[in-house]
Amino acid sequence: MVEEHFIPKKYTNSIDNGSFTWSSPSNIALVKYWGKKEHQIPENPSISFTLNHCKTTTKVSFSKKEDASGFSFDVFLDNEKKDDFKPKIETFFKRIDVCLPFLKDYHFKIETTNTFPHSSGIASSASGMSALALCLMSIEAELSLDISKEDFTKKASFLARLGSGSACRSLEGDLVVWGKHDAITGSSNLFGVKYPYQVHSNFKNYQDTILLVDKGEKQVSSTVGHNLMHGHPFAQERFKQANKNLSDMISILKEGDLDAFIALVESEALTLHAMMMTSMPYFILMKPNTLEIINKIWEYRKTSGSKVCFTLDAGANVHVLYPEKEAEKTLEFIQNELLAYCQGGQYICDQIGIGANQL
Ligand SMILES: Nc1ncnc2c1ncn2[C@@H]1O[C@H](COP(=O)(O)OP(=O)(O)OP(=O)(O)O)[C@@H](O)[C@H]1O
Numbered sequence: 008m009v010e011e012h013f014i015p016k017k018y019t020n021s022i023d024n025g026s027f028t029w030s031s032p033s034n035i036a037l038v039k040y041w042g043k044k045e046h047q048i049p050e051n052p053s054i055s056f057t058l059n060h061c062k063t064t065t066k067v068s069f070s071k072k073e074d075a076s077g078f079s080f081d082v083f084l085d086n087e088k089k090d091d092f093k094p095k096i097e098t099f100f101k102r103i104d105v106c107l108p109f110l111k112d113y114h115f116k117i118e119t120t121n122t123f124p125h126s127s128g129i130a131s132s133a134s135g136m137s138a139l140a141l142c143l144m145s146i147e148a149e150l151s152l153d154i155s156k157e158d159f160t161k162k163a164s165f166l167a168r169l170g171s172g173s174a175c176r177s178l179e180g181d182l183v184v185w186g187k188h189d190a191i192t193g194s195s196n197l198f199g200v201k202y203p204y205q206v207h208s209n210f211k212n213y214q215d216t217i218l219l220v221d222k223g224e225k226q227v228s229s230t231v232g233h234n235l236m237h238g239h240p241f242a243q244e245r246f247k248q249a250n251k252n253l254s255d256m257i258s259i260l261k262e263g264d265l266d267a268f269i270a271l272v273e274s275e276a277l278t279l280h281a282m283m284m285t286s287m288p289y290f291i292l293m294k295p296n297t298l299e300i301i302n303k304i305w306e307y308r309k310t311s312g313s314k315v316c317f318t319l320d321a322g323a324n325v326h327v328l329y330p331e332k333e334a335e336k337t338l339e340f341i342q343n344e345l346l347a348y349c350q351g352g353q354y355i356c357d358q359i360g361i362g363a364n365q366l
């Protein structure tokens with residue numbers, strides 16, 4: 008689905024070569040996007056915390072080529088050629104070609120680096136595709152000159168969505184909604200919008216420590232997972248539930264109700280995995296250590312009165328979420344009780360961030 012507004016009439020400038028670099032964070036969904044229609048339209052609205060430390064930095068160098076008949080690009084991850092990232096980018100280019108008609112005029116060298124392991128359920132596609140979309144938008148802005156800052160971000164998010172749905176939630180901070188929801192003004196199926204309402208100070212600098220239970224690549228990609236929602240026996244109820252959860256989240260965020268926040272966020276995570284377990288074919292994306300960690304968090308919460316909770320993406324790694332004022336105690340708990348369940352004792356300390364930036 009292409010918004011007319013995003014198709015440029017003509018370019019006013021001409022450039023032969025140049026480069027742009029953007030850094031864009033990953034995000035962690037509180038209400039999950041799981042299931043999509045054609046053209047990357049989500050079946051239900053979602054909301055996420057933008058992260059800070061987990062991010063991708065991408066430099067796109069472009070040079071004019073003689074033959075404008077097809078796409079031409081190379082990808083380097085951490086300075087090494089990464090041909091297995093090319094198909095996703097090729098699909099991305101095909102989807103956005105009509106919105107960025109210059110794509111076939113240039114050869115692109117895409118140099119990228121992630122601060123965290125990719126394809127393991129820490130939304131590397133979100134940070135990777137949003138960083139790439141922003142670099143391409145910078146080229147577009149050079150060629151057009153008349154794009155406002157607001158339109159730049161909106162179109163970059165629109166493009167990022169066509170690279171990976173959750174990527175459209177990575178450009179801004181600190182909470183972003185993607186998907187039309189009646190109670191959220193400005194929300195759209197086509198791009199992410201900054202959460203427009205009041206958020207209680209309990210959520211300021213909210214912490215996210217990611218426990219790396221399994222650093223390896225997931226057995227099933229999110230894209231495959233979304234497609235398993237077509238014809239899924241519980242799909243319609245799930246989409247309804249996500250809408251209701253997002254409605255409930257509005258008052259939770261306003262009131263700062265941490266108990267309600269915990270219940271909603273943990274239920275969303277387990278529902279996402281329940282959908283995978285009850286699809287055909289079915290998958291278990293958690294590992295035994297994922298469950299060990301969840302049980303330890305529940306036990307700790309009961310005995311300490313802490314407001315720590317967990318969420319999961321479509322993988323085995325656990326995001327441990329907690330208020331900033333509990334940071335010291337929670338890290339102590341994580342180090343003493345949870346690291347034994349992480350691969351190589353590894354974890355990433357992160358917190359809510361403000362979004363992408365140009366370097
Ligand atoms: N820096 C990057 N630049 C471009 N593409 C990237 C980058 N990092 C990852 N990708 C692409 O994203 C894919 C991984 O996406 P996938 O959805 O399978 O996992 P994930 O994003 O880590 O997990 P999830 O979205 O389920 O949380 C990679 O195979 C690659 O194609």
Ligand SMILES: C[C@@](O)(CCOP(=O)(O)OP(=O)(O)O)CC(=O)O
Binds near residue numbers: 132133229230233279
């Ligand atoms: C489990 C999730 O992280 C799903 C992410 O799915 P992707 O955005 O990676 O999927 P594609 O649109 O096919 O690229 C939940 C979420 O981030 O909302």
